[in-house]
Amino acid sequence: MRASGDEYGSRSGGQPLDKVIIVPRSGSSLCISSRWNSMQIAVIGAGDCSPEEYTAAQDVGYLIAANHETIICGGMGGVMEAACKGAKEQDGRTVGILPDMGDGNPYLDVRVRTAMGYSRNVVLVQSADAVIAIGGKYGTLSEIAIALKLKKPVFGYKTWDIEGVFKCTTPEEAVLMAVRAARLSPSYRSPPAGPEFP
Numbered sequence: 001m002r003a004s005g006d007e008y009g010s011r012s013g014g015q016p017l018d019k020v021i022i023v024p025r026s027g028s029s030l031c032i033s034s035r036w037n038s039m040q041i042a043v044i045g046a047g048d049c050s051p052e053e054y055t056a057a058q059d060v061g062y063l064i065a066a067n068h069e070t071i072i073c074g075g076m077g078g079v080m081e082a083a084c085k086g087a088k089e090q091d092g093r094t095v096g097i098l099p100d101m102g103d104g105n106p107y108l109d110v111r112v113r114t115a116m117g118y119s120r121n122v123v124l125v126q127s128a129d130a131v132i133a134i135g136g137k138y139g140t141l142s143e144i145a146i147a148l149k150l151k152k153p154v155f156g157y158k159t160w161d162i163e164g165v166f167k168c169t170t171p172e173e174a175v176l177m178a179v180r181a182a183r184l185s186p187s188y189r190s191p192p193a194g195p196e197f198p
Contacts, residue, residue, distance in 0.1 A: 045079025065092020
């Protein structure tokens with residue numbers, strides 16, 4: 001039996017989604033909180049993706065940044081690059097957990113060079129408060145499996161249809177649910193370390 005996602009405020013019910021941005025990149029801005037939150041939302045997907053997946057990932061990155069959350073990804077091309085590119089349109093923060101010692105995509109603020117290959121998928125998912133999967137191949141499948149094993153919420157848009165992944169019909173819905181899930185996590189309710197960001 002697949003979970004409904006209601007606990008994360010999906011379109012079929014749940015609690016109100018206070019201060020969650022749902023306006024696409026082409027829309028107008030809404031009022032959001034005035035500080036950066038401490039959540040890291042992982043965006044996972046193939047390094048070689050379709051144009052539709054690239055656009056969806058760019059929208060997801062834009063909306064995550066509009067909600068003042070940090071994007072964490074594998075740091076390479078395709079879905080990962082698109083999400084970071086979208087986030088930079090909102091001056092968002094991006095973190096790449098790289099599989100090698102390279103620089104990754106040009107939209108990264110922080111590069112964690114692991115030289116761990118696909119093993120870095122564990123580090124990536126463990127660092128996330130929620131996960132959004134867009135398309136993807138076997139590397140994405142491994143990240144989904146790790147997230148589910150670690151009991152991290154996974155929201156999928158045109159990705160693997162497996163038990164435990166909340167199926168979303170739009171990139172906006174995926175962000176709505178992931179931001180809500182991240183804000184319900186214990187780490188969000190803890191005071192952030194250091195000064196608040198303006």
